[in-house]
Amino acid sequence: MFKIRSLHLFILMVLAAGLFAAVEVTEIVQAQEQGPQAPTDDQVNAVAKQLYCPVCENIPLDVCPTQACSQWRELIREKLAAGWTEDEIKNYFVAQYGDRVLATPPASGLNWLVYIIPPLAIIGGIYILYRALQAWKRPAEDQGGEEQPQPEFDEDYVARIEDELRQRQQKS
Amino acid sequence: MIANLGYGALVITLLVSVFGTGAAYYGARNNKHAWVASARNATLLTFPLVTISALSIIYLLVTNDYQVDYVASVTSNSMPFYLKVTALWGGQPGSLVFWSWLMSAFASAVTLRKWERDQEFLPWVVIVTLVTLGFFLILSIFFENPFTRLWQTAGGQITSAMLQPSGSIPYTPLDGSGLNPLLRHPGMIIHPPMLYLGFVSFVIPYAFAIAALITGRTDDRWIRITRRWTLVAWLFLSLGLILGGRWAYDVLGWGGYWGWDPVEIAAFMPWLTGTAFLHSVMTQEKRGLLKHWNMILIILTYELVIFGTFLTRSGVLSSVHAFAQSAIGPFFFAFMGLTFIVSLSLLLKRWNTLKAQTQMNSLLSREALFLLNNLLFMGILVVCFWGVIFPLISEIFTGQKVTVGPPFYERATAPLFAGLLLLMGVAPLAAWRYSSAKTLGRAIWKPFIASLLVVALVLIGGIRNWAALLGFWLSAFVAAVTLYEFWRGAMARRRRSGESFPLALWHLAGRNRRRYGGYIIHLGVVLMAIGIIGIEIFQTETQGTIARGEQLSLGDYTVSFDSLAVFDTADGRNVARAVVSVERDGQYLGELYPRRDYYYESQQPMTIPGVRSTWEDDFYILLVDWQPISSAGATFKIYHNPLVNWLWLGGFVFIFGTLVAAWPDKDPEKRRVTARSASHATAKA
Numbered sequence: 001m002f003k004i005r006s007l008h009l010f011i012l013m014v015l016a017a018g019l020f021a022a023v024e025v026t027e028i029v030q031a032q033e034q035g036p037q038a039p040t041d042d043q044v045n046a047v048a049k050q051l052y053c054p055v056c057e058n059i060p061l062d063v064c065p066t067q068a069c070s071q072w073r074e075l076i077r078e079k080l081a082a083g084w085t086e087d088e089i090k091n092y093f094v095a096q097y098g099d100r101v102l103a104t105p106p107a108s109g110l111n112w113l114v115y116i117i118p119p120l121a122i123i124g125g126i127y128i129l130y131r132a133l134q135a136w137k138r139p140a141e142d143q144g145g146e147e148q149p150q151p152e153f154d155e156d157y158v159a160r161i162e163d164e165l166r167q168r169q170q171k172s
Numbered sequence: 173m174i175a176n177l178g179y180g181a182l183v184i185t186l187l188v189s190v191f192g193t194g195a196a197y198y199g200a201r202n203n204k205h206a207w208v209a210s211a212r213n214a215t216l217l218t219f220p221l222v223t224i225s226a227l228s229i230i231y232l233l234v235t236n237d238y239q240v241d242y243v244a245s246v247t248s249n250s251m252p253f254y255l256k257v258t259a260l261w262g263g264q265p266g267s268l269v270f271w272s273w274l275m276s277a278f279a280s281a282v283t284l285r286k287w288e289r290d291q292e293f294l295p296w297v298v299i300v301t302l303v304t305l306g307f308f309l310i311l312s313i314f315f316e317n318p319f320t321r322l323w324q325t326a327g328g329q330i331t332s333a334m335l336q337p338s339g340s341i342p343y344t345p346l347d348g349s350g351l352n353p354l355l356r357h358p359g360m361i362i363h364p365p366m367l368y369l370g371f372v373s374f375v376i377p378y379a380f381a382i383a384a385l386i387t388g389r390t391d392d393r394w395i396r397i398t399r400r401w402t403l404v405a406w407l408f409l410s411l412g413l414i415l416g417g418r419w420a421y422d423v424l425g426w427g428g429y430w431g432w433d434p435v436e437i438a439a440f441m442p443w444l445t446g447t448a449f450l451h452s453v454m455t456q457e458k459r460g461l462l463k464h465w466n467m468i469l470i471i472l473t474y475e476l477v478i479f480g481t482f483l484t485r486s487g488v489l490s491s492v493h494a495f496a497q498s499a500i501g502p503f504f505f506a507f508m509g510l511t512f513i514v515s516l517s518l519l520l521k522r523w524n525t526l527k528a529q530t531q532m533n534s535l536l537s538r539e540a541l542f543l544l545n546n547l548l549f550m551g552i553l554v555v556c557f558w559g560v561i562f563p564l565i566s567e568i569f570t571g572q573k574v575t576v577g578p579p580f581y582e583r584a585t586a587p588l589f590a591g592l593l594l595l596m597g598v599a600p601l602a603a604w605r606y607s608s609a610k611t612l613g614r615a616i617w618k619p620f621i622a623s624l625l626v627v628a629l630v631l632i633g634g635i636r637n638w639a640a641l642l643g644f645w646l647s648a649f650v651a652a653v654t655l656y657e658f659w660r661g662a663m664a665r666r667r668r669s670g671e672s673f674p675l676a677l678w679h680l681a682g683r684n685r686r687r688y689g690g691y692i693i694h695l696g697v698v699l700m701a702i703g704i705i706g707i708e709i710f711q712t713e714t715q716g717t718i719a720r721g722e723q724l725s726l727g728d729y730t731v732s733f734d735s736l737a738v739f740d741t742a743d744g745r746n747v748a749r750a751v752v753s754v755e756r757d758g759q760y761l762g763e764l765y766p767r768r769d770y771y772y773e774s775q776q777p778m779t780i781p782g783v784r785s786t787w788e789d790d791f792y793i794l795l796v797d798w799q800p801i802s803s804a805g806a807t808f809k810i811y812h813n814p815l816v817n818w819l820w821l822g823g824f825v826f827i828f829g830t831l832v833a834a835w836p837d838k839d840p841e842k843r844r845v846t847a848r849s850a851s852h853a854t855a856k857a
Contacts, residue, residue: 041715041807052575058433060577063426063809065768065777070797103577105562110570114562118584121554125547133540136461136532162289 039080047076047086051093051101060103175240175319178228179334182269182313185221185276188214189306193299200295208295215283215298218276218305226273229266229318233259239344241332242266242318248350248773250743254361255351261364262351265318270365271481272308274372279305282376282401290397296383297376304375307507315499350744350773359419363412367439367484370409371477374446376401378474381467385518390463390525395453403834406450409443410830414823425779427713427792427811429819432581437556438483442476444556445469448549455539458604462539463526464519465546471515478508483560536607541599548591555584582708586639593646593701596694597623597653619652626652643705651698654691661688681832689833696826699818706789706815713812715796719805726810729791730755734763736798736806746770750795750806754784766795766808789814 048062053072056064061072072093079089093101105111192214199207229242233256238244246262247255261267279301287294312318320332323340330343354360377398384394416436417429430436449469455462482504519526532540559576566574601615626648627641635641658677665676681688716724723732734751741747749767753760764782771778784791790813798806 041717041809042713045713045715045809052577054573058431058575058577060426065425065779065796098573100563100573100575103575104580105566105574105576110566111574113565114558114574114576114580117558118551118555121558122547122551122588125550129543129547132543133532133535136528159289 039077043080044073044077047080047089048073050086050090050103052103054097054100174228174231174237175321178225178232179313179317179319181221181224181228182272182309185218185225185272186306186309186313188217188221189302189309192218192302193306196295196298196302200292208298211295211298211302212283215276215302216280218302219280222269222273222276226260226269229260229269230257232319233257236348237344238346238348239321239342240318241320241322244322244345244348246348246351248348248744250773251350252743255356258361259351261368262355263318265312265316267364267368267484268308268312268316269318271368271372272305272312274365274368275301275305275308275375278372278376282379290393292387292389293380293383293394293397296386297379300379300382301375311500311503315503347773350771353769353771353774353776353778354423357419357423359415359422363415363419364484366408366415367412368481370405370407370412371442371481373401373405373408374442374470374473374477377405377449378470381470382515382518385467385515385522388522388525390522392453392456392460392463395456395466399453400834400836402446402450402453403830406443406446407827407830407834409439409446411827413439413443414820414827418820418823421816423778423780425781425794427711427781427794427809427813428707429816432559432578434560435484437560437581438480441553441556442473442480444549444553445473445476448546449473451542452546455542459539460529461532462543463528464523467519467526469546471512471519474515475508475512478504478511534606534608536602536609536612538599538602538604538607541595541602545592545595545599548588548595551588552585555581555588559584590642590646593643593650593697596697597646597650600653600657600691600694616653619649619656622652622656623649637709640705640709643701643709647698647701647705650694654694654698657691658688685835685837686833689829689831689835692829692832693826694829696822696824696829699822699825701822703815703817703819703822706818707813710814711811713810715807715809717797717805717807722805724808724810726812728756729810729812730758731764731793731808731810733806733808736795738798744772746772748795748798750782750798750808752782752793752808754791754793761791764791764793766793768795785817787815787817790816 045062049060051061051072052059053061053064053066053069055068056066059069061069076089079092084092090102094106099105099111105114107115192211195207195214196211199205199209199211232240232243233247234253236243236247236249236256242263242265246259246266251259259266261270279298282297282301283294317334320334321336322343322345323331323333323337324343325331325337325340331337331340336342377394380394380398384390413436416439420431421427421429424431449466452462452469453466456466482500534540559580562576563574566572597619598612598616602612623645627645630641630644635644658680661680662673662677665671665680666673669676669679671679712727714724714726718724718733720733720735723730725731731752731754734753736748736750738746738748747767747769749765752764752766754762754764761784764784766782767780769778769780770776779794779796782793790811792811792813794809794811796807796809
């Protein structure tokens with residue numbers, strides 16, 4: 001039989017796992033004021049960090065060593081100096097080169113799938129787990145008196161019997 | 173000549189594999205042992221044959237035989253001997269032969285085991301390993317041949333072919349284009365073989381699983397046979413991942429160790445299913461549960477191994493066009509699809525015989541918590557897989573390319589990793605079969621209080637970031653539970669046997685190495701978690717252009733630019749090397765030398781950081797840019813990476829724990845005989 005309390009605790013743990021999945025780890029964003037005067041490298045990098053050039057796969061713009069990326073960073077610097085905001089600059093690059101310059105797909109159209117599928121799969125997994133536990137539980141309840149431990153199947157012991165039987169056969 | 177020898181050896185190995193597969197099948201179906209024995213010998217023959225082929229490539233590489241296309245593409249005159257040897261896995265064609273080489277070695281090793289009690293598995297294990305080997309041989313022979321040579325046609329064009337095209341003359345470049353400079357790091361030299369060893373050794377448990385499904389011997393025998401193979405596979409895969417992280421940290425010049433690149437994820441995915449498998453097989457061994465699930469996990473691991481091999485070297489996921497253009501892409505997917513369908517059909521055929529013999533009795537039992545652990549691992553797998561393939565899906569359906577970058581993976585997986593840490597703390601205290609809130613609570617409260625004390629200390633230390641506090645609490649909790657388990661076990665042993673505490677601890681771990689090895693691995697994970705929290709949450713950075721003598725500050729640190737020199741080296745590099753002095757709170761700490769190497773041959777730059785590393789933090793400085801006349805100044809980027817060394821320490825502990833768990837026991841047959849003769853002796857006396 002299940003102890004009610006242990007059921008509660010288990011559900012709590014499942015919920016805790018789900019809760020973890022629901023929250024985001026906040027990023028440390030360097031709080032930096034953007035002034036109209038010459039932008040610092042750090043201000044440029046703060047924007048560049050969120051962008052990817054179409055040539056260098058999977059390397060964020062702020063650390064990419066290629067010439068092309070260096071020119072993009074200069075472009076960001078000019079835009080910042082002209083007083084553009086971070087979002088305006090990002091939109092500018094998206095308009096020029098497409099959604100792929102962003103670190104994650106914008107949540108629109110088909111792209112919703114990228115955000116929806118993992119949580120759905122995890123919820124599905126929790127459901128399957130729940131059903132499986134129900135299925136395993138049922139026969140246990142039917143039998144009643146689940147407290148007695150069942151004899152365990154000892155592989156080593158069986159192997160030993162097999163060995164000894166074989167030896168006996170060989171002798172005879 | 174040597175190229176022909178190597179190629180011929182590959183072709184003969186393929187024929188031998190085909191023969192072995194056929195012979196094993198015929199022998200198993202018609203109960204003809206001679207045929208199975210012949211198939212076993214065929215498997216043993218594949219290793220020397222592929223060895224000939226691999227050694228041929230190495231010979232061509234070290235003798236600078238640039239007429240061979242592969243040699244010209246991965247080596248050059250200026251490369252040292254050891255790099256020429258390791259260029260065997262420096263490109264796709266060589267890597268595939270290397271894969272086959274390892275596969276043939278593992279296939280041979282497994283056929284050499286004692287098969288007395290498992291004779292019926294032998295032919296099917298031979299078939300699975302030989303089919304896998306055959307697939308890679310076909311790739312090498314028909315698609316990615318490392319032995320093709322360069323020819324100049326009458327029209328002056330250079331072509332690459334195995335056989336001399338009519339009217340052409342051999343073409344030998346004066347120098348090769350050299351190995352990708354990024355791959356010339358010691359970490360990158362050991363990293364691919366480790367990953368490949370991990371990949372290949374996971375084929376063995378899969379082969380036994382399939383053998384169990386085909387023969388209908390679906391008890392947990394296959395799991396017991398392959399337990400150590402699985403651990404070895406997991407060991408190599410973990411080692412490969414850790415080395416890869418270290419390489420990225422040292423070489424890639426972005427101050428991180430893991431960039432959620434598809435290639436990294438490709439190696440990470442089989443590790444995820446493999447780790448879930450390692451935990452869940454224990455449930456089957458102890459409780460006879462989850463038999464279907466273990467089959468599914470090992471089948472998934474095998475498919476992800478094939479997928480990972482494919483992704484690692486091909487780069488085809490970058491776009492649909494790259495995929496369509498690569499000759500091996502469709503072939504890979506066909507093989508994966510076929511093996512997946514066959515495996516699943518076999519599983520469905522045996523579905524009923526795999527039904528559990530026992531029930532799940534308690535939701536807080538170890539087996540229930542292992543199920544939850546598997547759920548979280550699968551959750552991370554879904555995130556990874558989906559993130560890797562989504563750009564392709566998007567391109568196919570909308571024509572729009574998208575990037576799925578680190579923020580996606582970090583947000584989606586961080587909570588799941590936290591959940592895993594929590595389970596790592598609770599599950600070791602839960603008993604198999606039956607555990608109640610009361611028994612669990614009784615076991616848990618002491619480590620729990622200890623972990624809260626740690627959190628209090630961290631709070632007093634001035635840390636207020638809630639994610640970091642949660643992370644530190646979870647790490648402290650797991651560490652406390654694990655150390656408490658060691659302490660409890662050793663104390664109990666000491667009371668019983670009167671041994672001293674260290675001796676009791678030693679014997680305790682020696683007696684149940686799998687369990688205590690596992691705990692050591694958990695401690696390794698805790699240390700790694702501390703490092704990851706440090707760098708992910710508390711990393712700071714700044715960048716600035718400073719003239720000689722000027723300073724740049726980050727937190728307590730100040731760096732001053734002393735000098736910069738640009739020079740050519742004998743091995744074909746142009747090096748720009750800066751000298752900077754580092755101070756902390758006004759105290760001089762030493763000089764660092766960040767530099768930028770430019771490789772003339774491959775026209776690639778490489779940024780090598782200057783790092784001052786302590787247990788507290790890493791001070792990591794990069795030379796980003798400089799003016800031709802150095803007095804004008806140079807641009808530096810500085811990262812402050814707190815606690816990152818705990819990550820590498822954790823890696824060592826992790827590997828040590830795996831070694832403890834995987835270390836061979838005395839032969840169980842022998843042990844039984846000794847035990848028996850001892851008991852006989854006592855009986856006689």
